[in-house]
Amino acid sequence: MENTKKPKILIIEVIEDETSQRKALAEKFTREGYHVLEAKDGEEGLKIALAEHPDIILLDLMMTQMDGMTMLKKLRQQNSWGESVPVILLTNLSADNDKLIQGVADTSPAYYLMKADWTINDVVEKVRERLSREVPTA
Amino acid sequence: MDFIPTAWLERLSVRGKLSIIIGLIVFLLLFGFAEFTFGMKVMSGIRAYVGGEGLWSKAQKAAVNDLTRYSESFDEADYQSFLVLLHVPLGDKQARLELDKDRCDINVVHEGFLAGGNNKEDLDDMVFLYRRFRFVSYMDSAIRTWTEGDAEIERLLTVAARMHAVVSASHGPLDQIALQPQIVPLMEQIHTIDQKLTVLENRFSATLGEGSRFIRDLLFWVTLVGTLVFGTLALLIVLFIRKMIIQVDAAKSEFVSLASHQLRTPATNMKWFLEMIIGGDAGPLNAKQKEYFEEVSENNQRMISLVNMLLNIARIELGTFKQSTEQIQITELIKEALKEYRTLIGFKSLTIHEVYAPDLPVSQIDPRLWSVVLQNVISNAVKYTPSGGTVTIGVSFKEKNETFGGRIMRDDSIIVVITDTGYGIPKDQQDKVFTRLFRGDNVKEKDTDGTGLGLYLVKLILDHLRGDVWFESEENHGSTFYLVVPVSGSIRKKK
Known part of the structure; x- marks a missing residue:
C-alpha cells in the first residue's frame, strides 16, 4: 500500500495489546505520513514482521500470548534482517529493572522509552531520528 | 519446627x-x-x-x-x-x-x-x-x-x-x-x-x-x-x-506497586489522545474546547506524577530500588531541576539566586534519587512563594567531623540549602511536615495542586541515603530547607 503523503515508504509495525494505545500510535504515525502495520500480539507481530520487513518496529513489552522480550529475541534469531531491524520498546516498567536493561543490551539495536514520560510527538521524533540514521534500503 | x-x-x-x-x-x-x-x-x-x-x-x-x-x-x-x-x-x-x-x-x-x-x-x-x-x-x-x-x-x-x-x-x-x-x-x-x-x-x-x-x-x-x-x-x-509483619509490609508495597503500574496504562493512553486533540490532529478546536482539554490534560499529568511518586515510595520502602551512582556535579542536577520550573518561575517573576561553594567536588551520587529530592524541594519553594519573591539555593561541602547547623558530619557530606520568601509553614503544623499527605492549611486554599507526598518522599530518600533533612519556617516569611547527604568517593577540587 503506497502512502500518499510522502514519497518514501516507511513501514512501522505497532505491536500493542492495548487497543487504545495501538490506535493512538497507529493514527498518529499514519497522519505523519508513515505506512503503519499493526499486530495485536507477539506471535502475530513476528509473522507480519518477517513477511513485510518494516523499517522500524514499535513493540510493547507486556503482552499476552508472547511477551515483548521473547518476541524480540526470536526475531533477532530469524535471519539477517531480523537481526538488524531497529526496535523501540514501549514500557511502563521502571527503568531500573535489571532484566529490561539486560534485554535491551542483548537485542541491539533496541531502545526503550517509558510511555508515561513521553509525549506522542516525542515518540514520533524518536522514530524519525532513528530512521534518518539508516541508509534507506531499496 | x-x-x-x-x-x-x-x-x-x-x-x-x-x-x-x-x-x-x-x-x-x-x-x-x-x-x-x-x-x-x-x-x-x-x-x-x-x-x-x-x-x-x-x-x-x-x-x-x-x-x-x-x-x-x-x-x-x-x-x-x-x-x-x-x-x-x-x-x-x-x-x-x-x-x-x-x-x-x-x-x-x-x-x-x-x-x-x-x-x-x-x-x-x-x-x-x-x-x-x-x-x-x-x-x-x-x-x-x-x-x-x-x-x-x-x-x-x-x-x-x-x-x-x-x-x-x-x-x-x-x-x-x-x-x-x-x-x-x-x-x-x-x-x-x-x-x-x-x-x-x-x-x-x-x-x-x-x-x-x-x-x-x-x-x-x-x-x-x-x-x-x-x-x-x-x-x-x-x-x-x-x-x-515483614511480609505484610512487603505485600502492602507490592500492592501499591502493582496498582500504580496498572494505573499508568490508562493514564498514558489518555495523555497521548489528549495531546493529539490539543495538537489539532483530530481537527481544529475552538478556544473553549482547547481550554477544557488542557484542563483535562493537566489533571491527567497530575495523576501520572502522583502514580510515579507512589511507585517511587513503594520501591524505596520495599527496598527494590537499586541505586546506581555516577560521578556527577550536584549543581548540574539543580540546574536541571530549575529548568523544569522555568515557566512557572518566569510567570511569577521569582528571583533565583544560586550560591555554590567554589570547591564543590564531583561526587558519586545517584542522579535519579537526587533529582526527585531536588525537584520536590525546589517545586515547593517555587510553588509556595508569591509573585516577586526570591528563592535561594546554596550548595556547599563539608568534610567528616566538620559541623553544620549544630550537627557533626559523620562523613564527607554535601549540603543543600533552599530558602524562599514564601508562605511558610504554620508553627503548629511543623512536626507533621514529613508525614504522608501533609499539606499546610495555609497553602491548601491557595494551591490545590500538591500531592502531599513530596516531602514524605524526600525524607524517605534522605533516610535511604543516610542523610538528614530539616527546615526552619515562619508563616508569611518563608522557609529554609536543609539537606545533608553523605557522599563517599568525592574528589575535592584543589582550592
Whole structure:
C-alpha cells in the first residue's frame, strides 16, 4: 500500500495489546505520513514482521500470548534482517529493572522509552531520528 | 519446627496471634509466680519444722536435766519443771496426731503447735507441708522419726513417774543415799532414753535438711527447664510474627506497586489522545474546547506524577530500588531541576539566586534519587512563594567531623540549602511536615495542586541515603530547607 503523503515508504509495525494505545500510535504515525502495520500480539507481530520487513518496529513489552522480550529475541534469531531491524520498546516498567536493561543490551539495536514520560510527538521524533540514521534500503 | 502448626498460625487473625502471645506471657508469669510462692511456702514450712525440732530437743534436754537434778534434790519443784518443759514435745505430738486424722480439727492442731513453741505465723505453712507432703519420702521419714521420738518421751514420762513415786514416798533429801539402789537404775534408764532421743532428734533435722535441698534442686531444674521451654516457644512465635509483619509490609508495597503500574496504562493512553486533540490532529478546536482539554490534560499529568511518586515510595520502602551512582556535579542536577520550573518561575517573576561553594567536588551520587529530592524541594519553594519573591539555593561541602547547623558530619557530606520568601509553614503544623499527605492549611486554599507526598518522599530518600533533612519556617516569611547527604568517593577540587 503506497502512502500518499510522502514519497518514501516507511513501514512501522505497532505491536500493542492495548487497543487504545495501538490506535493512538497507529493514527498518529499514519497522519505523519508513515505506512503503519499493526499486530495485536507477539506471535502475530513476528509473522507480519518477517513477511513485510518494516523499517522500524514499535513493540510493547507486556503482552499476552508472547511477551515483548521473547518476541524480540526470536526475531533477532530469524535471519539477517531480523537481526538488524531497529526496535523501540514501549514500557511502563521502571527503568531500573535489571532484566529490561539486560534485554535491551542483548537485542541491539533496541531502545526503550517509558510511555508515561513521553509525549506522542516525542515518540514520533524518536522514530524519525532513528530512521534518518539508516541508509534507506531499496 | 513441625510440631508448631505453622499453617494454622498463619491463618490466624492479628488479634488471634496477639492473644496467643499475651496468653503465653500471662501463663508464664502466673506459672513463675505460682512456682515461686509454692517453693517459698515449702521451704518456710521445712524451716519451721527444723526450728520446731530445735525447741523440741532443747525442751527435752532441759527436762532431763531437771529430772536428773530432781533425782538428787528430791525437790518437787524440779519435777514440776520437768513436766512443764515436756509440754513442748507433747504439744507437737498433739498436733501430729490430729493432723493424721482424715478430718482434723485445725484449732486442735494450732493449739498443739503453739504449745510446742512454734510461731503462730508459721502454723499455716507447717500444716500445709504436713497435709500435702505426708507421704513424700523425706517428710514420711521425718514423721516416723518424730513418732519414735514421741514414744521415747512416753517412756521417759513413765520412768520419771516411777521415780516420782519413790521420791514422794520418801522422807526428803536425807533419804537420798538410802534410796540410791532404786534411783540409780531409773536414772540409767533415763540416760539411755536421752541418748536415743539425741539420735532421733539429729535424724529428724538431717532428714528435713535433705528434703529442703531436694526441693531447692527440684525447683531450680523446673524453673530452668520451664524458662528454656517457654522462652524458646515465645522466641519462635515472636520471630514468626516478625516474619509476618515483614511480609505484610512487603505485600502492602507490592500492592501499591502493582496498582500504580496498572494505573499508568490508562493514564498514558489518555495523555497521548489528549495531546493529539490539543495538537489539532483530530481537527481544529475552538478556544473553549482547547481550554477544557488542557484542563483535562493537566489533571491527567497530575495523576501520572502522583502514580510515579507512589511507585517511587513503594520501591524505596520495599527496598527494590537499586541505586546506581555516577560521578556527577550536584549543581548540574539543580540546574536541571530549575529548568523544569522555568515557566512557572518566569510567570511569577521569582528571583533565583544560586550560591555554590567554589570547591564543590564531583561526587558519586545517584542522579535519579537526587533529582526527585531536588525537584520536590525546589517545586515547593517555587510553588509556595508569591509573585516577586526570591528563592535561594546554596550548595556547599563539608568534610567528616566538620559541623553544620549544630550537627557533626559523620562523613564527607554535601549540603543543600533552599530558602524562599514564601508562605511558610504554620508553627503548629511543623512536626507533621514529613508525614504522608501533609499539606499546610495555609497553602491548601491557595494551591490545590500538591500531592502531599513530596516531602514524605524526600525524607524517605534522605533516610535511604543516610542523610538528614530539616527546615526552619515562619508563616508569611518563608522557609529554609536543609539537606545533608553523605557522599563517599568525592574528589575535592584543589582550592
